Amino acid sequence: MTIVALVAFSFLSAPLVGWAGGRSWPLVAAVPLLLFAGFCFFLPILPAGEVALETYRWIPALGIDAAFRVDGLSLTFALLICGIGTAVFLYASSYLKGAPRLARFYTVLTLFMASMLGAVLADNLVLLVVFWELTSLTSFLLIGYSPERADTRRSAQQGFLITVAGGLAMLAGVILLGSLAGTFSITAILEQAEVIAAHPTAPAIIMLFAAGAFAKSAQAPLHAWLANAMVAPTPVSAYLHSATMVKLGVYLLARLDPVFSAHALWIALLTGFGALTMLTGAVLAMRETDLKRVLAYSTIVSLGTLVMLIGIDGELAAVAVVIFLVVHALYKACLFMVAGIIDHATGTRDSSMLGGLRRHMPITAGVALLGALSMAGLPPFIGFAAKELVYETGLELSGSWVLVVVALVANVSMVVVAAIVAIRCFYGDLSATPKAAQDPGFAMLAGPVVLAALGLVFGAMPWLISDSLIVPAASATAGAPLDYYLTLWHGFTPMLALSVLTLALGVMTYRRWDGLRLKLAAITTIDLWGPDRAYDGLMNGLQRLAAWQTNLIQTGSMRVYVGRTLLTIAAAGGITLVARGGLVLPSFADSFVPEIAIAVILAVAALAVVRARNFVAGIVAAGLVGFAVALLFLFQGAPDLAFTQFSVEALAIVIMLAIVGRMPFREHEYRSKPQRRRDRWVAISIGLVASLLMLSVLAQPFDDRLSVFFRETAVPEAHGRNLVNVILVDFRAIDTLGEIVVLGLAAIAAAAVLAGMRRAKQEERQ
């Protein structure tokens, strides 16, 4: 079972899952389940501290390999991605039954899962960036599941822009780190950790990577997109925005922690922003009534906790990171799915309208309670062990009472959120809901039941995962093998006292939550001046800037616009040519008769363009100029170029004639005398500069190294005699690939603009 085969399988299965998903078959869950089973084969290598590495050549010229690595950390993530993926795919097959665009949805969801797997398994930073950006892209498509709604479009764009901007910062960090270490291989970088951390560029690298990770993992003040992403269907929220995608930033930080763990800036950034995020999320979660948004803000609290724990140096912190990560993924995915079940069954997910659902949905109520108890950190759930470890990590640091207090506030908010979901909705008096509630079927319950049960099983028997997964993963995070034994009960310790205090404060806050929520919701400053508004301001500013500079350059008159462009080119080219002393004229001694004849044709045709009294004549005359140039290519021994030029000219004439028929062009000359005089000078200056430039180029001695290389290697290495084509499809195939991508995108963009113009015109007519 090779790593690359599993990653390739996850990508290649996308169309199949899309096809099955389009029919809402529960079978879609088979793909993540198979992948989960596949990754389980790697479990036996972990306890011995082994690492599985695979390297394939990808871009050898730049030293970039398609390398994959399985160690404790990446395997923990891979198992979470596939395991929770199985639950989510199964859940979605029932939750979204009958919804539109399902085939596309499942295809993208599978591609997302595959990108996540690629990102956590990549052993090459460039490969990691590629998969990282793919998760942003697929997540954009998933958040924008209902593009008809304006809030969906805004949220999808916001999530995309923030995470991709972070990804760009990270790319810069990757390049800096890669050039510093001399390799992009993560394994090789981890081996020279001390040299890298001591280098003067380390602070810049840390800041760039932190920016990327913070954007992805929704750290304050970049947290707004995560809550807004709740417009996505619930399976997406449960999967992407609780258990997987937002954890990718955490993964990156954990992956690089062995390199920078002792760096003062790393510690300050991670603990500082982590703590800030915990408090922000805790306060914001208390203001909401929408179950999904409440859970989203509590996810932000958890992400802050994870980032803070990574920032803390030491073995205990590493164990705390991993156990908290697993615990959070289990209960958060479970509770999100419960929120979806409530929404599906009752028609609302506003917690202030819900109550007493236990009577109609006993199984869901039980599942919610199990998940919530793990979230609240009560024994014997694994969440208890996680919370104790967080406190222990904080207490171990001498004099950092601040972090313990922050952790206390965060954990109290966890207790409250858990109670809102599990108690408020299911206990107390029964509230009337838009739909009569009842327990859902197997497909929607299976995932939450298993995830909630695992929280209990792992809590009761921590040895199940302790040595096999948690400790190897923590060792990878710490960068050295650790010796730790995970237990639930630590005896009567200060951590236990803090846990009791957390619970007491949590229950107290929950009882007064209604009043507290109203008070917090009344603070409009958060809505008016928060980062979400700042994002709007930024986007509006960007649009205003674009409108301003477009108005500046494009006055609305095509002629002025073209004129300015040509004049700018002429001025830039002409000044450079004269100032740098490049102006030389070649000798015309060896020109031969056909060339002179073509030059005459060219001149006559050019004159005809200028003298043409209507557009049709002008277009044909301009075409003649093109054909004459093509003839020149032919005589100069470039039949390919001539061939292309002929085709382009023919097509250009056809298309221009098609356009002229639809444009309000006038038949006769409509420019005034001064306008004509001005246009003449524009034409003369660009023509003169272009001619002088070409002549100067011709006067230079010809460097034939490239031509000789291509002529000699074309047949033996590329099996082709047509040099132009061999260069295009073989020697420089990646350039051509880039060019056809640009060509295709430009055509699609232009088609969209043209379609918009046509629609506007039709509305005008009506």
Next chain:
Amino acid sequence: MNSMILRATSRLILPAALIFSVYVLLRGHNEPGGGFIGGLIAAAGIAVHAIPRGRVSLTQLIFASPKTYIGTGLVIALASGLPAFWLAQPYLMHQWPFQAIALGTTLIFDIGVYLVVIGAVLSFLFYYLEE
């Protein structure tokens, strides 16, 4: 632009242009030609056919929207580089399994270029055609 002359001649030009474009595409690696020019020739033939007949007939003629051609072409061009991975070579290193008849993955790449060019030209043209 519903011209009788264009209507009549385009019926002859279309098949000639399509056949010629495929010929140009196939010979491209050794003789003047290739996917780009082939695509332009095919697009010119289709354009001449579509201009007098309008948008609906264009969609009928090419079976799909021009955007589909762009996407299909890009996927084919991207896929042509994958066999290299199999042989542990860098991406887009072209393979020649049938050297005797000069058939390699370069042709797959060129077919991708051919389709993208057709799709791009036609999607520009699409909105200028009459309904």
